[in-house]
Amino acid sequence: MMIPNPLALIAEITHRCPLHCVYCSNPLELAAASSELTTEEWVDILQQAGKLGMLHAHFTGGEPLARPDLTELIAGARTAGLYTNLITSGIGLTEARLQELIDAGLDHIQISFQDSREEAANWIAGAKAHAHKLELSRIIRQHKIAFTVNLVVHRQNIDHLDEMIAFIEQLAPERMEIAHAQYYGWALRNRAALLPTRAQLEKAVEAVAVAEKRLAGRIRVDSVVPDYYARFPKACMGGWGRRLMLINPAGKVLPCHAAEVIPGLEFENVRHQTLEFIWNESSSFQRFRGEEWMPEPCRSCDQRTEDFGGCRCQALLLTGNATATDPACSLAPAHHIVEAALAEANSGAAVSQPVPAASFVQLQQRAANLWSYRTNPE
Amino acid sequence: MPPPEDSAQPRLAAGCRWGAEKENKTGSKPARVILYPEGALRLRDTGLLILERCDGQRTFGEIIAELQATFGDADPEKIRGDISQFLEQLRHKRIVDY
Numbered sequence: 016m017m018i019p020n021p022l023a024l025i026a027e028i029t030h031r032c033p034l035h036c037v038y039c040s041n042p043l044e045l046a047a048a049s050s051e052l053t054t055e056e057w058v059d060i061l062q063q064a065g066k067l068g069m070l071h072a073h074f075t076g077g078e079p080l081a082r083p084d085l086t087e088l089i090a091g092a093r094t095a096g097l098y099t100n101l102i103t104s105g106i107g108l109t110e111a112r113l114q115e116l117i118d119a120g121l122d123h124i125q126i127s128f129q130d131s132r133e134e135a136a137n138w139i140a141g142a143k144a145h146a147h148k149l150e151l152s153r154i155i156r157q158h159k160i161a162f163t164v165n166l167v168v169h170r171q172n173i174d175h176l177d178e179m180i181a182f183i184e185q186l187a188p189e190r191m192e193i194a195h196a197q198y199y200g201w202a203l204r205n206r207a208a209l210l211p212t213r214a215q216l217e218k219a220v221e222a223v224a225v226a227e228k229r230l231a232g233r234i235r236v237d238s239v240v241p242d243y244y245a246r247f248p249k250a251c252m253g254g255w256g257r258r259l260m261l262i263n264p265a266g267k268v269l270p271c272h273a274a275e276v277i278p279g280l281e282f283e284n285v286r287h288q289t290l291e292f293i294w295n296e297s298s299s300f301q302r303f304r305g306e307e308w309m310p311e312p313c314r315s316c317d318q319r320t321e322d323f324g325g326c327r328c329q330a331l332l333l334t335g336n337a338t339a340t341d342p343a344c345s346l347a348p349a350h351h352i353v354e355a356a357l358a359e360a361n362s363g364a365a366v367s368q369p370v371p372a373a374s375f376v377q378l379q380q381r382a383a384n385l386w387s388y389r390t391n392p393e
Numbered sequence: 394m395p396p397p398e399d400s401a402q403p404r405l406a407a408g409c410r411w412g413a414e415k416e417n418k419t420g421s422k423p424a425r426v427i428l429y430p431e432g433a434l435r436l437r438d439t440g441l442l443i444l445e446r447c448d449g450q451r452t453f454g455e456i457i458a459e460l461q462a463t464f465g466d467a468d469p470e471k472i473r474g475d476i477s478q479f480l481e482q483l484r485h486k487r488i489v490d491y
Contacts, residue, residue, distance in 0.1 A: 192451020
């Protein structure tokens with residue numbers, strides 16, 4: 016099979032983070048700081064990525080600002096011809112450091128807010144971060160850099176989405192992302208407290224549509240219906256081994272954030288293999304690439320070139336079988352699992368409060384906004 | 394959202410810049426692309442001709458005139474309408490400003 020070039024590198028440069036969000040998408044087992052790749056190793060990886068045809072480098076974590084060499088990594092990515100995006104909580108970013116990153120060639124910065132209401136936001140993040148992010152947003156707008164505000168929505172905050180959109184609007188970003196929590200890691204453990212009701216969702220979809228119209232030409236609004244409520248699953252990562260490579264802090268190369276939950280897969284490390292080899296030859300990247308692995312009903316479904324059978328990790332987490340059709344799909348044999356979660360969410364029974372992620376775990380959701388990857392205007 | 398005025402000077406929006414695809418063994422010809430925060434817009438043919446001219450210097454009127462001259466066989470009003478619509482869509486996506 017002809018393998019297209021990968022499009023983007025997700026550089027998870029550290030798992031260290033000052034926050035502890037309840038929907039954290041980092042693995043429950045984190046890479047230790049002592050095993051982190053060095054500056055020289057990252058710069059070499061970024062060179063390889065550029066040669067392999069990648070277009071973007073997304074710096075994330077953990078909190079990427081926890082790496083004192085971030086400026087050198089951004090500069091390394093630009094030298095390699097890559098578009099650079101920093102996905103950050105903003106904790107640890109001063110105006111002087113922002114200027115340094117911009118001078119090094121940073122193209123775009125994305126900050127996640129947990130809520131428009133300070134108390135709720137700080138509670139979700141497990142840290143007093145909200146006021147700092149507000150101040151930082153004002154500083155960012157005084158610089159010539161593209162700015163996206165990301166907001167993770169879920170059962171606990173979706174009822175005041177209107178207010179949150181108005182809050183983001185006054186921060187004046189180029190783009191806002193309304194990202195529904197995705198149920199992996201901590202979010203799966205906290206699903207009952209996070210999954211919205213159908214009535215909540217319908218109201219939210221309407222609020223987004225109204226905002227899109229009002230903000231057209233000023234702020235681009237990106238939003239995706241949470242897959243539990245969708246008819247077809249999400250095209251996770253734009254298809255396995257099709258567009259993205261993720262490198263974790265210790266150099267392990269993954270086809271997606273959560274891939275390590277899948278038993279039987281062995282992942283290569285950039286300390287031992289080239290990116291080109293890993294993309295083209297490694298068994299982990301080939302495992303769910305293309306259509307050979309697909310079960311029915313995917314194999315004969317017209318949607319298979321759109322959603323690629325959905326998410327392998329979600330299939331594994333919900334059914335115990337990574338080769339199953341994603342249960343989020345309305346045609347999946349195991350769709351009843353998702354229906355049961357929805358029935359519970361819509362039953363009107365009181366749900367428990369979510370449990371914050373363990374204290375050493377980081378917050379950032381950067382999973383939700385990278386699950387899809389666009390190369391054409393929709 | 395209004396279409397561009399003839400005097401407007403369309404340009405790439407903040408956070409968008411030119412890049413290029415690399416050769417690939419699949420044999421498809423590499424395209425010029427506009428890179429934006431979470432994606433890339435692949436450009437060929439007329440889309441490329443239009444966006445290469447969105448340099449913040451040329452006016453919308455000049456861009457139309459140049460492309461009307463390049464495509465002399467086509468209806469000039471159709472060319473104007475198509476370019477206008479294309480730029481409006483890209484402004485909506487925050488890829489072009491005018």
